[in-house]
Amino acid sequence: MRIIPSFPLTVSGSRFRVRYQILGDEKTARSRAEDICIEQTIEYPADLVPEGGIREHVFGRIETFVSTGSDRYDAVISYADEISGYELPQLINIIFGNISMKPAIRVMELDLSDDLLSHFNGPRFGVTGLRELIGVPRRPLLFTAIKPIGLSAQQLADMAYKLALGGLDIIKDDHGIANQPFAPFKERVMRAAEAVANANAKTGLNTLYAPNVTGPTEIMIERIHFAKEAGATSLMLLPGFCGLDFVRRVADDDSIDLPIFVHPAFMGSFALSPDFGVDHLVLHGQMMRLAGADISVMPNYIGRFSYNRDECYRITRGCAVPMGQIKSIFPGPGGGISPESFADMVMVYGLDVAYLISGNLHRQSPDLTKNAQRFREMLENL
Amino acid sequence: MRIIPSFPLTVSGSRFRVRYQILGDEKTARSRAEDICIEQTIEYPADLVPEGGIREHVFGRIETFVSTGSDRYDAVISYADEISGYELPQLINIIFGNISMKPAIRVMELDLSDDLLSHFNGPRFGVTGLRELIGVPRRPLLFTAIKPIGLSAQQLADMAYKLALGGLDIIKDDHGIANQPFAPFKERVMRAAEAVANANAKTGLNTLYAPNVTGPTEIMIERIHFAKEAGATSLMLLPGFCGLDFVRRVADDDSIDLPIFVHPAFMGSFALSPDFGVDHLVLHGQMMRLAGADISVMPNYIGRFSYNRDECYRITRGCAVPMGQIKSIFPGPGGGISPESFADMVMVYGLDVAYLISGNLHRQSPDLTKNAQRFREMLENL
Numbered sequence: 001m002r003i004i005p006s007f008p009l010t011v012s013g014s015r016f017r018v019r020y021q022i023l024g025d026e027k028t029a030r031s032r033a034e035d036i037c038i039e040q041t042i043e044y045p046a047d048l049v050p051e052g053g054i055r056e057h058v059f060g061r062i063e064t065f066v067s068t069g070s071d072r073y074d075a076v077i078s079y080a081d082e083i084s085g086y087e088l089p090q091l092i093n094i095i096f097g098n099i100s101m102k103p104a105i106r107v108m109e110l111d112l113s114d115d116l117l118s119h120f121n122g123p124r125f126g127v128t129g130l131r132e133l134i135g136v137p138r139r140p141l142l143f144t145a146i147k148p149i150g151l152s153a154q155q156l157a158d159m160a161y162k163l164a165l166g167g168l169d170i171i172k173d174d175h176g177i178a179n180q181p182f183a184p185f186k187e188r189v190m191r192a193a194e195a196v197a198n199a200n201a202k203t204g205l206n207t208l209y210a211p212n213v214t215g216p217t218e219i220m221i222e223r224i225h226f227a228k229e230a231g232a233t234s235l236m237l238l239p240g241f242c243g244l245d246f247v248r249r250v251a252d253d254d255s256i257d258l259p260i261f262v263h264p265a266f267m268g269s270f271a272l273s274p275d276f277g278v279d280h281l282v283l284h285g286q287m288m289r290l291a292g293a294d295i296s297v298m299p300n301y302i303g304r305f306s307y308n309r310d311e312c313y314r315i316t317r318g319c320a321v322p323m324g325q326i327k328s329i330f331p332g333p334g335g336g337i338s339p340e341s342f343a344d345m346v347m348v349y350g351l352d353v354a355y356l357i358s359g360n361l362h363r364q365s366p367d368l369t370k371n372a373q374r375f376r377e378m379l380e381n382l
Numbered sequence: 383m384r385i386i387p388s389f390p391l392t393v394s395g396s397r398f399r400v401r402y403q404i405l406g407d408e409k410t411a412r413s414r415a416e417d418i419c420i421e422q423t424i425e426y427p428a429d430l431v432p433e434g435g436i437r438e439h440v441f442g443r444i445e446t447f448v449s450t451g452s453d454r455y456d457a458v459i460s461y462a463d464e465i466s467g468y469e470l471p472q473l474i475n476i477i478f479g480n481i482s483m484k485p486a487i488r489v490m491e492l493d494l495s496d497d498l499l500s501h502f503n504g505p506r507f508g509v510t511g512l513r514e515l516i517g518v519p520r521r522p523l524l525f526t527a528i529k530p531i532g533l534s535a536q537q538l539a540d541m542a543y544k545l546a547l548g549g550l551d552i553i554k555d556d557h558g559i560a561n562q563p564f565a566p567f568k569e570r571v572m573r574a575a576e577a578v579a580n581a582n583a584k585t586g587l588n589t590l591y592a593p594n595v596t597g598p599t600e601i602m603i604e605r606i607h608f609a610k611e612a613g614a615t616s617l618m619l620l621p622g623f624c625g626l627d628f629v630r631r632v633a634d635d636d637s638i639d640l641p642i643f644v645h646p647a648f649m650g651s652f653a654l655s656p657d658f659g660v661d662h663l664v665l666h667g668q669m670m671r672l673a674g675a676d677i678s679v680m681p682n683y684i685g686r687f688s689y690n691r692d693e694c695y696r697i698t699r700g701c702a703v704p705m706g707q708i709k710s711i712f713p714g715p716g717g718g719i720s721p722e723s724f725a726d727m728v729m730v731y732g733l734d735v736a737y738l739i740s741g742n743l744h745r746q747s748p749d750l751t752k753n754a755q756r757f758r759e760m761l762e763n764l
Contacts (some may be wrong), residue, residue: 042532053532083531087560088598089560093557099555101646101681103654147426151386174426175479176715215472217631239471241475241627243625249600265482294541359427362427
């Protein structure tokens with residue numbers, strides 16, 4: 001019955017660790033942990049694999065298995081670095097590939113070896129680099145989106161101008177502004193970049209403009225280069241559509257060399273249930289960082305989304321938890337951010353946060369510049 | 383308070399429809415439906431938008447809202463085709479972007495206008511084209527993976543040879559076989575393609591070989607062209623990592639011109655809860671088809687995954703439900719497929735299905751060729 005030959009395998013011995021939450025009574029949960037070791041690696045009947053290299057090195061290995069509550073276990077499983085091939089898609093595939101289709105398993109935290117991490121550059125700017133670029137050493141950053149879909153390129157640019165004049169740190173396109181006939185990509189980016197540059201010339205600030213770059217795979221890089229040449233000073237990407245490794249590819253590219261803000265559109269289903277999926281800390285924190293985002297846009301615990309305070313705190317942790325040479329990044333909470341909310345939010349996010357303000361920015365008065373100034377002053381006095 | 387100007391918008395009038403399941407009592411569910419109309423389009427305070435073009439054309443529109451059970455509603459919401467920009471990432475962003483981060487909303491079915499569908503080619507082969515290519519007019523296809531990680535390229539190729547000799551229709555790499563040092567991508571693809579070609583020369587069949595093409599974004603297209611030149615006769619892609627639009631880009635490329643099999647690694651969290659996410663019918667059926675997959679690999683209801691029989695039946699429907707000129711495709715159920723299971727599975731999948739056999743193929747006897755022949759004969763006699 002030996003279809004697989006027994007043979008030695010040469011591996012570095014370096015392993016990476018994934019902490020999973022597993023539900024079930026002890027027997028069920030342990031059997032689920034054992035199944036992860038197989039499903040995420042050989043995906044082959046374990047009893048048909050002889051003693052030797054594959055069994056010893058390629059199988060996942062349960063490092064710890066502890067109860068954390070009623071029918072709830074925490075299992076740390078390690079994998080040989082080599083089975084990632086040192087490529088991001090396969091690394092995530094090992095962390096949560098086929099088991100994404102099995103119930104009761106949630107990825108809680110990544111603990112990657114320094115050797116594995118040395119194959120990834122992570123964010124180009126990170127907290128320190130982005131603060132230097134914008135010239136804001138300490139306070140939270142202020143971030144907004146121009147919108148809605150339906151406005152013309154010129155109208156969006158006018159809005160960008162007024163907001164930049166009010167001293168916001170970053171103006172991005174709304175994530176739903178793509179390449180619609182109302183405001184085609186190229187025209188919009190040219191006008192908005194020019195508008196923000198004009199405002200910067202007046203204010204003396206370095207407000208960044210981040211076009212939302214989405215669209216057909218074939219022309220994504222072309223759109224990014226177009227945006228840069230048109231004066232965009234940062235980029236927004238949607239990894240739910242372009243893929244996390246595309247973010248990594250853009251962050252790694254010296255010819256682009258711009259800060260990257262990621263928006264989690266389409267990715268919420270990973271985090272929404274506490275019983276399965278990918279925890280907020282990993283999804284919005286560690287994975288986005290590994291992919292090279294400088295700000296990870298995320299739903300705030302106040303407002304119209306469903307994330308709670310503790311979940312948002314875990315994202316903050318995921319943005320800053322030690323990960324070898326990978327820089328810390330900003331969480332970018334959006335939804336429900338108002339002048340009144342800063343006092344509580346500082347306890348969740350600290351100061352290394354980029355607040356994404358929108359509805360409340362527009363609602364305060366018809367004078368967008370004044371509204372922006374008011375938010376900025378509040379943060380300067382925090 | 384009018385920040386947004388009132389102005390006319392020119393739109394085609396053509397709209398696409400999305401059927402959502404929404405949970406909650408009637409008031410809550412209706413308010414969630416109204417929220418979808420805003421969140422997925424303008425993402426801006428609706429009360430600040432004046433009468434006129436945006437309100438009339440850009441807001442989503444509730445077409446029907448009916449109770450389907452206790453605290454369970456079915457809402458069909460339509461959107462102007464234009465706000466998709468006729469680009470796949472933005473289309474999916476409208477269907478399920480920000481609302482992926484809100485609870486109690488599930489995408490149940492897509493009803494895209496013929497005009498919108500005319501911007502997409504869908505699968506290059508589809509059921510009819512793939513049957514012609516392989517030379518199997520009627521029976522289900524038989525599909526397997528070479529594995530596990532840890533085998534050398536030559537060992538994987540030997541396995542491919544034996545399986546192709548037994549008359550399987552498609553041999554693919556396991557989705558976990560990427561570019562590991564044990565069997566680097568190029569060497570593995572060259573050897574496996576050659577092995578399957580050698581077997582075809584003996585059998586007179588046209589068994590396809592599909593390398594798993596995953597890896598860094600920069601070299602994905604290069605890897606695909608390398609695979610084709612090395613003799614690969616189809617491709618496996620992982621949209622959870624490369625993105626759905628990358629599949630579309632490959633399917634559209636005349637210089638590639640190969641059938642595409644998609645594997646749902648990392649994507650299970652969308653479907654796993656019946657209360658939110660993207661229903662099996664849409665995720666594994668309609669979305670994969672729209673992206674251009676010819677076979678959508680999926681967890682079978684028998685075996686180690688958690689999908690049930692009805693969910694698998696819905697995938698079958700999603701693979702074949704009318705979608706303009708977009709061809710029907712094969713569901714590719716894997717997990718728990720044994721000779722004994724065919725009688726029940728035919729009721730779920732019909733004949734237009736590609737069975738992905740693995741464990742039971744290896745377990746029957748140490749002679750892989752004979753095992754493969756046995757499965758093939760069973761299907762020929764179905």
